[in-house]
Amino acid sequence: MRSPVSLISSVVLGVLAACSHSVDLQRAPLQRMAFGSCLHQDKPAPIWEAIVAADPQAWVWLGDNIYGDSAEAAVLEAAYAKVKAHPTYAKLRESAEVFGTWDDHDFGKNNGGKEWHGKATAQKALLDFLDEPEDSPRRAREGVYGAYSFGSGEERVKLLLLDVRTHRDDPAEAGGDLFGEAQRAWIERELAGNDAALTIVASGTQVIPEDHRYEKWSQFPEAREWFFQQLVESGTGAVLFLSGDRHISEFSQLQVSGREAPLYELTTSSLTHSWTSFQGEENRHRVGEVFSDNNFGLLEIDWEAREALVTIRDEAGAVQRELKIRL
Numbered sequence: 001m002r003s004p005v006s007l008i009s010s011v012v013l014g015v016l017a018a019c020s021h022s023v024d025l026q027r028a029p030l031q032r033m034a035f036g037s038c039l040h041q042d043k044p045a046p047i048w049e050a051i052v053a054a055d056p057q058a059w060v061w062l063g064d065n066i067y068g069d070s071a072e073a074a075v076l077e078a079a080y081a082k083v084k085a086h087p088t089y090a091k092l093r094e095s096a097e098v099f100g101t102w103d104d105h106d107f108g109k110n111n112g113g114k115e116w117h118g119k120a121t122a123q124k125a126l127l128d129f130l131d132e133p134e135d136s137p138r139r140a141r142e143g144v145y146g147a148y149s150f151g152s153g154e155e156r157v158k159l160l161l162l163d164v165r166t167h168r169d170d171p172a173e174a175g176g177d178l179f180g181e182a183q184r185a186w187i188e189r190e191l192a193g194n195d196a197a198l199t200i201v202a203s204g205t206q207v208i209p210e211d212h213r214y215e216k217w218s219q220f221p222e223a224r225e226w227f228f229q230q231l232v233e234s235g236t237g238a239v240l241f242l243s244g245d246r247h248i249s250e251f252s253q254l255q256v257s258g259r260e261a262p263l264y265e266l267t268t269s270s271l272t273h274s275w276t277s278f279q280g281e282e283n284r285h286r287v288g289e290v291f292s293d294n295n296f297g298l299l300e301i302d303w304e305a306r307e308a309l310v311t312i313r314d315e316a317g318a319v320q321r322e323l324k325i326r327l
Contacts, residue, residue: 037244063103
């Protein structure tokens with residue numbers, strides 16, 4: 001028979017294990033983070049060489065991490081296995097912590113939302129691909145949203161991975177939602193008292209642009225405004241949105257009432273098959289010019305200067321576009 005002390009110890013350890021992934025790990029201050037989207041598992045991906053050479057501490061998948069478009073677990077798992085087997089991506093996984101959210105093609109349905117019956121299968125396949133721990137809260141939720149932190153004090157960076165698929169209403173419906181009640185409550189909790197010098201918000205679809213005809217947050221104006229208002233009410237510091245989906249890359253900037261600093265967005269897409277025939281489109285919030293060859297994004301933070309440099313880089317790793325953000 002086990003002693004009472006032994007039984008109590010087992011209970012305590014069990015509680016700690018259950019809570020371990022709801023508490024921020026003490027990661028080192030963030031200096032270099034890379035990110036990208038839209039990788040087709042059956043296309044060449046020489047861009048991994050440049051990403052590894054950039055030596056990021058963290059890599060963030062921004063959606064369309066595979067082109068699965070299926071409700072069958074075997075199809076999604078096989079596609080993820082091809083990506084994971086790429087020898088240079090394997091090198092990146094050895095040197096950088098990997099995070100990610102999804103968009104429609106890894107969600108399983110093109111332009112899909114809450115109506116998609118394959119959500120649960122796709123969620124397990126993505127979290128397995130990301131090596132998310134079995135006791136992670138992300139595995140218990142309906143949706144792949146999650147939060148992570150780097151550094152502490154005045155060098156703290158918060159990463160919010162949003163899910164704009166699982167609970168997304170039909171964009172043709174008036175007053176439609178992107179987030180769902182549970183994710184909204186989670187967002188409020190994560191932003192309440194958020195003292196990070198930089199908050200990075202990852203979304204599969206574009207947040208700031210309003211003018212093009214493709215998927216975007218502005219199709220859900222009430223939900224978009226609600227999120228912006230959470231940033232105002234929480235007093236969140238510098239904010240950088242990251243998005244994919246579009247097969248082009250661009251910077252956008254938006255001034256929101258109630259905030260002194262603007263919101264910034266980097267859309268970085270695609271890793272393997274960009275829109276090379278792109279002829280232009282309006283984006284009233286664009287900063288600089290669109291880049292439409294294969295690319296990835298890189299964030300570099302100079303903590304002494306309190307400045308973040310965000311760059312769009314081509315397959316060779318050369319800087320094509322850049323933006324500086326004061327922290």
